Amino acid sequence: MPQTALVVIDMINTYEHEDAEALVPSVRKALPRIAHLLARARTAGAPVIYVNDNFGRWRSHHGELLDAALAGRHGELVESVRPDEDSLFVVKARHSIFYETPLAYLLGNLGVERLVLCGQVTEQCVLYSALDAHIRHFDVVVSPEAVAHIDAGLADAALRMMQRNMAALTCTPDDIDFDARPQGAVSRHA
Template identity: 75%
Template sequence: MPGTALIVIDMLNTYDHKDAEALVTSVRKALPGIRTLIGRARASDSPVIYVNDNFGQWRSHHGELLQAALAGHHRDLVEPIVPDEDSLFIVKARHSIFFETPLAYLLGQLGIERLVLCGQVTEQCVLYSALDAHIRHFEVIVPPDGLAHIDPALADAALQMMQRNMAATVCATDDITLDATPPVAEPDAAAG
């Protein structure tokens, strides 16, 4: 089985934007599934990679982003999914987790071929990330019960598009198997 990584998208959020009210309701419903996936990935030694917006603070590192999210309006939505010391973290500037980030390189170094995408927002960042993963030949899995949305109809359409147009597996978190990453071959010292 190919190496699998869990990608947690934009869950370190301050929830101080115009769509926050609709999003918060959906995040509350998705949070148990996201927590389950994170716990399962950690237990199986699969990489957990947080890819998060930077809130326009180009001087920020992940610790500052986490502190801003914890100081935001909905700390209760952030605390249960705080990255641990083994979690990896990538800052993104746009919707896709791949756009101008080192994620593809990191996944290659880890021997990852299969991505489980969870987080927010289904009809925006998750959709664009699934497309970018698909065109990079990653196997993509998206669990509706581990995703939050702003607009339910658009989220349903996005899930249909991911399944139909991007060959994504759309299934419940309980149906997802996370496995340890295959070992990455060390470069041959004599070849260098």
């Protein structure tokens, strides 16, 4: 049976970048829904995969990246969505979760055909990741409530592009079923 995976994008973050202060309010708003998706995916036994920037720390492993993010100026934003011992972790260097990472190989080994994307930034990494997932023939689901943005207008446009150009389903976190693949699901993003 095809598997659904939750992909958490760039939530292990030090918030030491140029757009951090514009991003933080949206992250605070999305955090409860991301945590809710994490809990639901874990309860269903779905793979949870963190795909995260490495902050230019090429010799670091995921534990060191997590420690740096927790010790950062907004460590509280990381605490509620931190990986557990069963979470998988892929380090990326660019916007897309697929660009020069082993993610496609990992997903194939897990039998994953459907990706639920959450995290940050809607109009950047989430958008590019949705496109790359679509061209690799993965079904894509994004909850507008579980992604954070820098620019609200660009984020709305990005969500519309995901729907229209990438056949992504956009819905509330409660409408995402990690136990079964949806048949004929309808997008509810306006």
